[in-house]
Amino acid sequence: DAGVIQSPRHEVTEMGQEVTLRCKPISGHDYLFWYRQTMMRGLELLIYFNNNVPIDDSGMPEDRFSAKMPNASFSTLKIQPSEPRDSAVYFCASSLAPENTGELFFGEGSRLTVL
Amino acid sequence: AQKVTQAQTEISVVEKEDVTLDCVYETRDTTYYLFWYKQPPSGELVFLIRRNSFDEQNEISGRYSWNFQKSTSSFNFTITASQVVDSAVYFCALSEEHRDDKIIFGKGTRLHILP
Numbered sequence: 239d240a241g242v243i244q245s246p247r248h249e250v251t252e253m254g255q256e257v258t259l260r261c262k263p264i265s266g267h268d269y270l271f272w273y274r275q276t277m278m279r280g281l282e283l284l285i286y287f288n289n290n291v292p293i294d295d296s297g298m299p300e301d302r303f304s305a306k307m308p309n310a311s312f313s314t315l316k317i318q319p320s321e322p323r324d325s326a327v328y329f330c331a332s333s334l335a336p337e338n339t340g341e342l343f344f345g346e347g348s349r350l351t352v353l
Numbered sequence: 354a355q356k357v358t359q360a361q362t363e364i365s366v367v368e369k370e371d372v373t374l375d376c377v378y379e380t381r382d383t384t385y386y387l388f389w390y391k392q393p394p395s396g397e398l399v400f401l402i403r404r405n406s407f408d409e410q411n412e413i414s415g416r417y418s419w420n421f422q423k424s425t426s427s428f429n430f431t432i433t434a435s436q437v438v439d440s441a442v443y444f445c446a447l448s449e450e451h452r453d454d455k456i457i458f459g460k461g462t463r464l465h466i467l468p
Contacts, residue, residue, distance in 0.1 A: 280460035344398040
């Protein structure tokens with residue numbers, strides 16, 4: 239089975255532009271997580287979904303960030319407008335129901351650079 | 354308060370040496386899970402192990418072993434006879450019962466295995 243698929247792998251954009259990151263979780267996984275990784279702050283949980291419903295978005299930095307999961311096989315993380323401090327690697331991860339709590343399957347990440 | 358502390362930011366050892374990565378956690382829950390993940394240079398995080406709070410047995414998997422001690426709130430990871438392929442960033446993580454499936458990561462320890 240294919241793993242978690244993220245796109246784009248790399249994105250370079252200018253400050254003020256809209257950025258959309260995409261994620262396809264592993265089929266059958268009920269949970270989807272968005273993480274951000276930076277040197278300064280490490281790996282931060284931004285938001286997670288259970289059965290397509292956002293459960294906890296307390297990690298979303300501010301209103302410029304939004305995430306959606308319109309169906310079980312697709313999620314987006316949008317930044318509008320983007321700022322240089324948003325530069326980071328954004329990871330999507332998915333997992334099965336709580337019986338497998340914590341065994342996250344990560345995508346390869348989307349490296350975002352905002353100039 | 355920081356939930357997961359990995360005090361060692363970077364470690365370098367010569368190949369074939371043993372190395373221990375420290376992890377100290379903080380929680381008020383009696384039921385919780387602890388994890389280790391590996392992030393090789395390719396960037397994708399890979400699950401290594403999960404431990405629940407009621408299982409203090411140490412675990413060994415090949416050259417990897419984990420020492421869980423509730424008395425000191427530690428969950429340390431030892432690599433025996435290290436190899437260059439073990440070079441990676443290693444993350445310790447915690448999820449608490451009252452925060453179902455929300456996993457908090459430590460800041461990671463970057464391990465360099467020198468040939």
